[in-house]
Amino acid sequence: MTVTIRDVAKRLRLSITTVSRALDGYADVAPRTRARVTRTARAMGYVPSRAARQLRRQRADAIGYVLPASGPHFTDPFFSEFIAGLGDTATAHNLDLLISIAPPDSAAEQRIYARWVQARQVDGIVLSRMRLRDWRVKYLAENNFPFVAHGHARMRVDFPYIELDSQTGFAQLVRHLGARGHRRIAYIGAPAKFTLQVERWAGYRQGLAEVGIKFDPALVAEGDLTRTGGYLAAQRLLALRQRPSAIIGVNDLTAIGAMRAAREVGLVVGRDLAIAGYDGTDEAEHTDPPLTTLKQPIYDTAQRLVEMLLKHVAGEPLNESHIIWQPALIIRASTDFDFK
Amino acid sequence: MTVTIRDVAKRLRLSITTVSRALDGYADVAPRTRARVTRTARAMGYVPSRAARQLRRQRADAIGYVLPASGPHFTDPFFSEFIAGLGDTATAHNLDLLISIAPPDSAAEQRIYARWVQARQVDGIVLSRMRLRDWRVKYLAENNFPFVAHGHARMRVDFPYIELDSQTGFAQLVRHLGARGHRRIAYIGAPAKFTLQVERWAGYRQGLAEVGIKFDPALVAEGDLTRTGGYLAAQRLLALRQRPSAIIGVNDLTAIGAMRAAREVGLVVGRDLAIAGYDGTDEAEHTDPPLTTLKQPIYDTAQRLVEMLLKHVAGEPLNESHIIWQPALIIRASTDFDFK
DNA sequence: CATTATACCCAAAACGTTTTGGAAGTCAAG
């Protein structure tokens, strides 16, 4: 059926060894022979069996990524772009990308990681949406399994990651809003177990302090990083007797949900109310009005993470194992006006 | 390092065979023994090597899906949801999901499929965004490789698919617009090589005929299924001396881009201009105004496709191999008004 | 008691590679 290395060897009256070594570019095969081998191998449509190679080489030539699903209708564009970056880079390095889906901290999530690690199904794993105390970090580190992460955890374990300095970003955003005359700046966050929440929250507080606004706990709500979460949280905030004049969403989706809530109570975003998000997804560019956001280089992050992971797997030293990038504040019409 | 079946056998003073058969549930192993085996296997953290199993069993326990990328910033929420459906269902059946990215009809795309097929790396493949004459269908059919598709191709080859009757859907949408008083209904399509374009276009034409509107070629533009594509196409349409009063986008993203173009020329969508899309993504629910769309069950489609694929791989007959579903017209504020 | 079932278990082959450790041939130097 499918053509194996044995078929190629037989056809050429060469040993399997020689065919294998010819194709793998070893020096101890005559140039003429190598040419013959590569030619007929190609002609016969020979592709080495991945399973056999994996078994022998003891590596999978694959990396894994578990999507943090929040239900069937998860559609955070962040992850589309992140996966695109992972996929492109993996393909460029002739690796497979294995994808699974599981809600954070679920039993399903544990099963997936256990399977990948124990069955040696992937060579390394990319983590995202880190949690402060992240069982994955513990588990992978204990099993000595290579991984890299988007963001970091608050744990003893050291591991390679790329982090976006969202604290500084959010502080900058608050200063921008303060400069435009806002004094009642609300914040819609995420569950506190996520690192991103802690950092962005700190940025929010830092920004308030910098512009001299007293923190008001009434102006804080919690979402779940989805549009609907942002929508519901914003409804609460906008129902206050003293409602905020600006709302910061922990991510773009949250902000987009908030925009909808604002419209429904008759507020015009970009005039009566300022709204801003975080991520810099395409969607934020096409809202009405376009959304002010902190843009992070999602695709590049994913790409770089894969490259770090590969080095890590190969045991090469990373010259930079803790990369920190700055998100870019992109001011659009949703906040680009003076309040009062 | 990692524990193999040999370790388990040694510990139990049993043969490898018996351990294997005990774990696989064969009848010829004593209940007591089976219990012992499963217990210690679990205790030792034994997980069979995927590669070894694949090699011996001659199957991969994995399915593949190639994402049609249109550049680094592809973020069609359609695919997020589709992947979620594929991933969940694959995981539920203890399968891996392999994902790669490649632009349609590119050399990269060919390489990926060739690799998966020749290296027996996946047991089956899910196709989406079908083209009228689709080389993938030809290639996979010729190689006798199991696959299923979202949508169909215009080819001799018969294969299992799930199709959404978007023609009827779009005709229904045009009738809705006609009933609201629109006579100049524009259409922003996709490249003609895609099946979805041909069908939705046919639906558009059918709808025009049904409400007695003469087709006007000036009211047709071509996008590329992205927000930006829709934006640019809509700019052209809105610059016409006799501009349309309604615009139908071939998908939600196209429509969302068109909404932005409309805003930029000072038109209020849902009053001066009607806009509608197709897909029923979450994003369409949160636009301003909320977008009328034809909702297709993306997640369920993906799930069902995987199940069809598995049956196909197993050689079982599909009782239904050509499934046709109807999209649901969801009327929202973007078209829910009478024109003039 | 001899024979036949039945219940459990196992040795060895096979899957398709890569890698180890030579072997044979050729050539140049002494």
Added chain:
DNA sequence: CTTGACTTCCAAAACGTTTTGGGTATAATG
């Protein structure tokens, strides 16, 4: 003509499973 150094090739082992085709008790049957 030997010797040593290259060059080019290869047989066999190994990776960790699953599966084939028995084998050996023990129990049931005549």
